[in-house]
Amino acid sequence: MVDNPYLAHLKLSQRRALVETSSVSANREPLFGFLPRKVKGEQVRKAMEHELNPFTKQPHSAQYRKILESRKELPVYSQMDEFFEIFSRHQIIVVVGETGAGKTTQIPQFVAYSDLPHSKGKLVACTQPRRIAAMSVARRVADEMDVQLGKHVGYSIRFEDMTEPGTTFLKYMTDGMLLREAMNDTALSRYSTIILDEAHERTLATDILMGLLKSLARRRPDLKIIVMSATLDAVKFQSYFSLHQPSEKPSPAPLFKVLGRTFPIEVFYTQEPEPDYVEAAIRTVLMIHRAEDPGDVLLFLTGEEEIEETCRKIKLEADDLINTDPSSVGPLMCVPLYSSLPPQQQQRIFEAAPKPTQEGYPPGRKVVVSTNVAETSLTIDGIVYVVDPGFFKQKVYNPRIRVESLLVSPISRASAQQRAGRAGRTRPGKCFRLYTEKDFISELQEGTYPEILTSNLASVVLILAGIGIKDLVRFDYLDAPAPETLMRALQLLNYLAALDDEGELTPLGRLMAEFPLDPQASKSLAKMLITSPEFKVSNDILTITAMLSVPNVWLRPPNQRAAADQAKALLTVPEGDHLTLLNVFNNYSQNKSDRNWAWNNFLSARALAQAENVRAQLLRTMERSEIELISVEDERKRNLGIQKALICGFFMQVAHKEGEKGSYLTVKDNQVVGLHPPAVLMPNQNGYYSTSLCSPSAVHSYGD
């Protein structure tokens, strides 16, 4: 700097001062000499060791030093130079690595050091398929960077924006949240780099974002994109994001491989196919319990009922074993796990295995019987044995009748690998696959179907229309949905008057897109809510909409079914399921002071609290969109209004009774449908019939 000829006119003393300040600033400024996106690993390592935090300019805490030492143990830390090398040279890269390799926590930090987003008022975003992951990873990274969560590092999820505009430069968020943002800012101009994490899970939102970002990359050369995934699908992502230079052959996006750090897992197959996978699973768990070394077991089954039943059977047989010969086998604890399980009971999966019944006797064992939640969303430490019968419940969508249903189906090889991996997180493990090796190789498909191929796409179409993408058939999908699925979605939105006959978004459609609600056939909630002021019942429809957007509120514990049904009967109103839901919520609100109200009435406190949250968010959206909030005093008029608004939003499901046999025909296209069994359906004073959910397709009947 002092050799600069422009400084020649300065006096010597001034020049000396300049040298001193610049060397001071080199010492005091951890990011001295950092050029955005030309940063090298060596510089970053030095900055990390610096006494000052480069982003807060505060001295690093002792905790920071400690965490930094553990970060250095991660394989990805030693690959920093290689990462910066690839990241600096390319706009789009693909990162692969086993879970637990540290890619979710480390890569976004590396990017922040390279992008220096804080110096340009930009952000680095890292998307996650689940809220809980976005929250917990952000918390961990804030600790690693020695900043307060919500300041320089934050997260953004549906009900919580833990960021500070102007300060936050590294943001973890749900993929759905970023997709929403794309509706308001098509160029995603706030971001310097966008990282799509867990891309192999192929959620609807991540798939759409990949399509959007691929085309956005051409318009925004300054935007960098990183797609992070587990190993199997890397090649697919690489070729999808290949660069098409006009004169050259397309070259696949470069790959950065994060080295794993998992323990070896021994995989066993059955000799012959098992005719009854539940029976085989129980047999295998007990075999492990009798013959294998200490260590917990994870068994994958398909659903709540199957899991509860199996837990009972395993427990019975294990008790039998220990009663026959308490000295040869330890006590067994069997815990169910599925998402609708109350949180308190979910916690049981983290309890330690039981102690030996008596000193010197064999130690106890914990067996977790779980749905697919344990495959991705929830990690249980200490699992050594995995039992994989090879089935899961798959969603299938039939566009012709617009019905989504669940089907027990064989898993994919990718899924089998993921399940096996759950055995090797703390030490070497074993995986028992209850199918033959031949079937694994030749019968299982490679990957699980991405969501975009098995879902009703009405909400996706609405969002894309909101972003301004009209030609949905030619949108650049990683996996294109069936044209019929798209057509049915467009048709539905046209019926709902969200799209006009030219496929243009109508003002109503734009409004509908604002609401975080499904515009699906089974519940056209947004439309119902928006049109409800017409019937002077928007306040009530708001509540019903919120109740319909959360999981089932009715609890029915196996040993208290009669009591639960009785409690439900007390809250039921004759006008139907929806008015009953309204009644439940209103009673819940009036009894907020009684903490046990929900439990005493056999209702899910979690679902009700969620409904309250959703209601508040929808209310904010209504206010923003200036939708009137009204309700009429007269109860009969109100109920009639509510029923009219329901039919308006649910018109695809309106059916009329056909003869006396109890069968129904839909008004829209004469499909034969039935009523959902637990529905409340009884004639009211006017001879009208009232609503209900239904299987296979929901039906709502209000007289003729």
Place this chain on the structure above:
DNA sequence: CGACGCTGG
């Protein structure tokens, strides 16, 4: 007696 695998705004 049924249902509802999991997740998101």
